[in-house]
Amino acid sequence: MVYSKNIKINKLIKELVKLNWEVRRGKKHCILITPSNYRIAIPSTPSDYRAEKNFYQQVKRLELKD
Numbered sequence: 001m002v003y004s005k006n007i008k009i010n011k012l013i014k015e016l017v018k019l020n021w022e023v024r025r026g027k028k029h030c031i032l033i034t035p036s037n038y039r040i041a042i043p044s045t046p047s048d049y050r051a052e053k054n055f056y057q058q059v060k061r062l063e064l065k066d
Helices: 007-018 051-065
Strands: 022-023 030-033 037-040
Touching: 007 022, 007 051, 037 051
Parallel strands: none
Antiparallel strands: 022 030, 030 037
16 A cells, blocks of 8 residues: 655555554545554655655654653
8 A cells, every 4th residue: 555655654654564553544644553542644745855854753753652
């Protein structure tokens, strides 16, 4: 399944799903949910050149909370 048009974000999400993270469809974006129920919106068409970096940072922060 394609979660984002950014190849690196899509690859990261697929790796996280293997680690028991969950993806749900939202109204505009899919939502990535950690095993402890923290949520991140997945940028489906990131137009910002920093979108990839920002998404990685959000995932890192949530990993530290788990």
